[in-house]
Every structure is written in structure tokens, then in C-alpha cells.
Amino acid sequence: MSEVKLAVLGGSGAGKSALAVRFLTRRFIGEYASNAECIYTKHLSLDGRQIHLEIYDPCSQPQRGKLSLTDELHWADGFIIVYDISDRASFAFAKALLYRIRESHIGACKKMLESAVFLVGNKQDLCHMREVGWDEGQKLAMDNKCQFCELSAAEHYQEVVAMFTKVLRNVTSNFKVKEKRRPSGSKSMAKLINNVFGKRRKSV
Numbered sequence: 001m002s003e004v005k006l007a008v009l010g011g012s013g014a015g016k017s018a019l020a021v022r023f024l025t026r027r028f029i030g031e032y033a034s035n036a037e038c039i040y041t042k043h044l045s046l047d048g049r050q051i052h053l054e055i056y057d058p059c060s061q062p063q064r065g066k067l068s069l070t071d072e073l074h075w076a077d078g079f080i081i082v083y084d085i086s087d088r089a090s091f092a093f094a095k096a097l098l099y100r101i102r103e104s105h106i107g108a109c110k111k112m113l114e115s116a117v118f119l120v121g122n123k124q125d126l127c128h129m130r131e132v133g134w135d136e137g138q139k140l141a142m143d144n145k146c147q148f149c150e151l152s153a154a155e156h157y158q159e160v161v162a163m164f165t166k167v168l169r170n171v172t173s174n175f176k177v178k179e180k181r182r183p184s185g186s187k188s189m190a191k192l193i194n195n196v197f198g199k200r201r202k203s204v
């Protein structure tokens, strides 16, 4: 059994909750509580391997001064950075997040960064209102050596699953490369996570 922790980050309204909920429940419900941060948990099987997945979905209040990401960077094994292709401000926010993640990984294993961060241009169904070009997203991802895709949480269930699956594969293969195993004190780890993110956990 591997434990994988993913943080879904991005500007308010980019579709972080929509993506997480779509992956976990197959549903797109349109409206999501935005005033609470939560960690969703799910057991799944990938390539015959059991995975205990935790997805951190931060609250959507404007995160002024909350770009330090220190807690998230320590907690997460992988990051999904979401922006809305019809909202340039969310793209700028994604850029700042990627910069922050890259900066924190300087000196760390590069390969790990390349495969464990996914930049996602969401709301592709709104391409008639597009403010951010596909090539801009692609370039930002290349500059930060992370993966990239555009999709729609509302309309592209298969793409959402494919994106999460790719992140999970990359993260678990990073575990192998680094021979990283969870420290035996997993209880104290759980305690730490609760302290960092509060006790609000939802099982889906």
C-alpha cells in the first residue's frame, strides 16, 4: 500500500474543487463549498498496486499573503496547479505558484519536480471566452519543466482521470526511485497533517 498526497492549488474559482470532486465521484455538480479547506481520501488500485490517496483542496478565499506554501510543500508528494483558460489573473497566479514550488525544490531531485507537478488549464469548454492561449500554458509548463494539459472538469471526465492517473504514476515511481517509504511513525505523521490542515476530512 502506498500513500500519495496531492495538493490541488490555483486561483479562486479556477476549478480546484470541481476537478477533485470530478475525479473522486465522476460527477460535476457545478457549485462547491468555497469557504472550507478539506482533504479528501480515497483508496484505489493503480497497476495492481493499492494506493491510499489524499487530495488537499484549499478554501477559495483570496489567499493574500498565503503564497508561502510552506505547509503544502512539506505535505504534498505531488501538485496539480489549476488555472482557468478564460481568466488571465488565474494564469498569473498559477505562474506564481509554479515559481514558488520550483524555488523550493532547488537542490532537490530535479526529476522529481518534473514529474510530480502538473499544470492544468481548466474550463476548456469556455474556449469562446479564452484569455490564455494553449501555447502560453505549454510554454509556462516547459519553462518550469512540469507537465501540462488543458481540459474541462465540466465536460471531460476521461481527461480528468487520465491527468490524475499520470500524476499518481509519476509520484509512485518517484517513491521507487528515492526508495522513499513513509516513516514508521505514521500516526505522528497523521497528527502533523491534522495540525497543518485542520481535522476536516471527507471520505468520498
Ligand code: GDP
Residues within 6 Å of the ligand: 010, 011, 012, 013, 014, 015, 016, 017, 018, 019, 029, 030, 031, 032, 034, 060, 122, 123, 124, 125, 126, 151, 152, 153, 154, 155
Ligand atoms: P475553486 O475555487 O478553484 O475550487 O473553483 P470551483 O471548483 O469551486 O469552481 C468555480 C466555478 O467554476 C464553479 O461555478 C464551477 O461550476 C465552475 N467550473 C469549474 N470547472 C469548470 C469547467 O470545466 N467548465 C466550466 N464551464 N465551469 C467550471
Ligand code: MG
Residues within 6 Å of the ligand: 016, 017, 018, 032, 033, 034, 057, 058, 059, 060
Ligand atoms: Mg474550491
